[in-house]
Amino acid sequence: MKLAAKLTFAILLLLALLLNLGAAWLIGSGFSAQLQAAAQQNAAAHRAECYQLQKEMIDTPELETQPALVTRYGQQRTAQAGEGLAILSEDGAFLYSGTGMKNGWQPVLRSVDAGADSMTYAKEGTNVWQLFASPVQWQGRTLWLVSSCDVSEVFQLRNQQLVGFVRLELIAFVGVTLAIWAVSRRLTRPLKTLEETSKAIAAGAYDRRTGMTGTDEVAGLAASFDAMAEAVEQRAQQLDLAVRQREDFVSAFTHELKTPMTSMLGYADLLRSAEVKPEVRQRAANYIYHETKRLEALSAKLMTFIALDPEHKTLELRPVSLAVLAEKAARTLPETCPVQLCWQGFETGCVLGDEELLTALLENLISNGVRAEPKDGLVHISACANSGQVEITVRDRGRGIPQTELERITEPFYMVDKSRARAQNGSGFGLALCDRIARLHGTQLEFESQPGEGTAVRFTIKEAGE
Structure with a gap:
């Protein structure tokens, strides 16, 4: 990844992080405040419903034992208050269920298990309810009243705000990306020159220089790079000379010539300085001949081998x-x-x-x-x-x-x-x-x-x- 792309990506990432953290805090705090206000209002309505049920228990002593009476009471209260509710006996049996949820019995039981004056949440699809459960007692009789209050609008408003922010963020990011990319390309252009020059030097053009001037850090880096390139060029010339000298030395005094040459000289000196038996002379001559031919072939191979x-x-x-x-x-x-x-x-x-x-x-x-x-x-x-x-x-x-x-x-x-x-x-x-x-x-x-x-x-x- 190019440096300009890295800069653009890093700035966008930081900007996105800051914007999303800010938006999350603003939307989240507003959502929490609205949800808390709805909870307070719904809790007050639930307490009022508890008082109404207790009054009905006083006025109608057979309310707990007559399912029809409980159902009529629940339907009336649901129609009057505009909120769902469920009435359960002391042992947890449903006497009336009008919570507005298709499968409301499970959330209702969880709310009852949570204890008196507790608040729980239930969700079906895109709908969300706050559930409040309280026991209502009168003269030894106990009923559980569970109120279900629809707070889906609060969640929908939060989701709409999030969608709106994402759309606005995408539109803004397109423009910001173009601007940051243009600025990054301009700032990194001298580095592109440095890269091209370094590639040319690596390819063998040791005389290439950036030729950049200025007083900023990049210009200082370019000046140091040119000085380094000059030193590299001089060093390369020295190394080329040293390599040529070493190859000449290896070609002239190869290790492989020493041992056979010594043996050949020994046999030749024996033949030259003393009278030897014919079979010894023949063996020495054969050795010298064969080793000379081998060294001749080997030397030719080695001279070619250096360049292989x-x-x-x-x-x-x-x-x-x-x-x-x-x-x-x-x-x-x-x-x-x-x-x-x-x-x-x-x-x-x-x-x-x-x-x-x-x-x-x-x-x-x-x-x-x-x-x-x-x-x-x-x-x-x-x-x-x-x-x-x-x-x-x-x-x-x-x-x-x-x-x-x-x-x-x-x-x-x-x-x-x-x-x-x-x-x-x-x-x-x-x-x-x-x-x-x-x-x-x-x-x-x-x-x-x-x-x-x-x-x-x-x-x-x-x-x-x-």
């Missing part, structure tokens, strides 16, 4: 053998590695993915497990197929990661223990790369870790069909 959007599947997914992934990932570890890899479920099966990137993903996760210095000297890598998916888990019983660090470990260059990571040739880029590779394959990394207990990293990838 992880939210879209831009990779060409092909069947990749789990056994080949295990073989390539294991081959990257040095022969003197103090940690033993325990593979489970990689003997058969294929997944859909990019072989080089999935190999890099496993290499990084295994390398992190090795660096964690597991207590049992083992890193467990398991693959479990289920419903067309393969869940791959890399688990170690090493140092573990604090829970407060888990949310940030996939950030580029973030290191939980910087001194230890650098001592182990870490760059803080491995898990960031793993996270992006996982997302490019339509999955994500899930971490479970406890300090001193170890870490488990798992991801799920589609299983390749037969």
